[in-house]
Amino acid sequence: MNQDLIEFSKFSKKFHKNQIGELSFTVKPNRVTAVIGRSGSGKSVILNSLIGAIKNYKGTIKLNNRDRKKRDSYKDNSSIGFYTQMDFSLYDISAYKFLQIICPSFGINKKDLNSKIEQWMKFFDIWDSKDKSLKNYSWGMKNRMNLILCFIKDPKIIILDEPGANLDSIWRNKVKNLLIKEKKEGKTIIITVHNIDEIADIIDDYLIIDAGKIIFYGSSEELNIYTKYKIFFFENINHQKLRNFLNENKIKSFKYDEEEKSLVFATNNAKEINWIFLYLLKEGIPIFNLIKLNINMDSIFKAIENKQIKRTKI
Template sequence: MEINIRKFVKKFKANQIGELNLDINSNKITAILGSSGSGKSVLINSIIGSIRKFKGNIIINGTSRKKFTHYKINKLISFYTQTDFSLYSVNVVFFLRTMCIVLGIKKREREQKIEYWLKFFDLWDARKKSISKFSWGMKNRLNLILCFIKEAQLIIMDEPGANLDSYWRNKIKNLLIDYKKQGKTIIITVHNIDEISDIIDEYIILEGGKKIFAGTKEKLNIYSKYKLFIKDLFDVQKFREFLLEEDIMSFKYDNDENSLVIAVDNYRQINYLFLYLIKNNLPLNNLIKLPINMESIHKALENNELNK
């Protein structure tokens, strides 16, 4: 499913989002990033149809959000957000049966889907427990079930990793990879981009209601960076030449730390790196993965601008 955003403007008393012209491509995982107040939530809520009053147009799979019958496209869309459920004094199976009706899931498929997703998110044993008694992590897994149970073609997720430990974040990441292979379109808004940067295909970056970048991760020129701390002194120039041969970028060398920052984009490069260190008898003191965050993304954008 492709999304085309044309001349989008949403005005508020104190500020304005847009004008935005964007294309979100099908069969891709797209991250929408930006600081608080950048316009991410307004754009997402306009895509899902909860905000209707805006200038311009949003076209999803050929259907305009301006059409009177725009709501029909919602059958192809799933949305994840956090709901508290503190006032829901029903068990999770009863709740999901009701939600399956709301989501338009066929009666013959409901029980099988409910059982599958409760087991997938390890909530099957709690199926008779009141939702209001769930922990924050359990409630968040229930929110994820509401997103995935429809198995929609367009999946939109607003901060999916909140209140989840690394096990569940990795499980969701693998699920999204599988969904992309199935041809689904996925949109994610997230603060901690470092956890999912390896599966993102395209980025949209907003700041102050304006688009400051839209394109592939290759165009953004952002990579997974590591800081190597070598135990003994080494020939930095020779090491850089080796890295260049393997398409591994190298950055700052710190003489005091005897450390070098490198950037890789696949595990094959990491394997060659370790083979080089072993062959040249260069033991590591430490290896630190540097975070990918909004600061590093802004630096990448600055470098891109300088290199034009």
């Protein structure tokens, strides 16, 4: 049996003035795949084509070896949970009643319906507002309703398009922990995110799109993203000597800020931080603070650039 759960082959789509593709790639089961790209790169088009919301594309998309354009592709819809930012502004109906109406179309039987609704409304902390009209929900509550629609049918494939929007850091972390749990249960997760840093530690594979083309597809280990840290000192130091130490150990360092008394360095190996601490201890240099800087698109594109440079040198 083919171990590639999802397969895109020569996929292309013109969207407004943008051309996406041709793209060919596979998504393997029981992994977290992040689809990354700048605004307008084609991420949402790819996800909407996969769930069947967009049909008029060129090439093929297969899910479980079944062509998504074929008439019988609806059979796979029950295995897909999709999150998008539906705003419910025109829905003058209680959240509970809405779920009672829509969930049977997801294949949830009547026997389990009310208990599942209660379970997920309590998990996302909107049970006390179950009788409130959806149109009067706050943006954060609407977002949690959308997450319920994604998870309530216990899908094998979870597709999330910017799930952290309108959620505070506590809820974003709760969603992250939910994804960790779902993956442990054998689920396949495809996600687009703006704050890459918040979920970087659970991403298995990166599909990186730029101007409608794949510029990288592979594991997080292959991408080898460098994490940046900023180290603060109590007083200005002989930073050139420290930079020499970093260079000797192939640890990337950046400009020293005399006003902040800080230095930024980048590493893809947490052990290297211990080397720096040992060096500073040996030199008798106390530190005031060490903070981790966010992984962003620049970090990712820099990692890709470094890979290309290495390939050129081989």
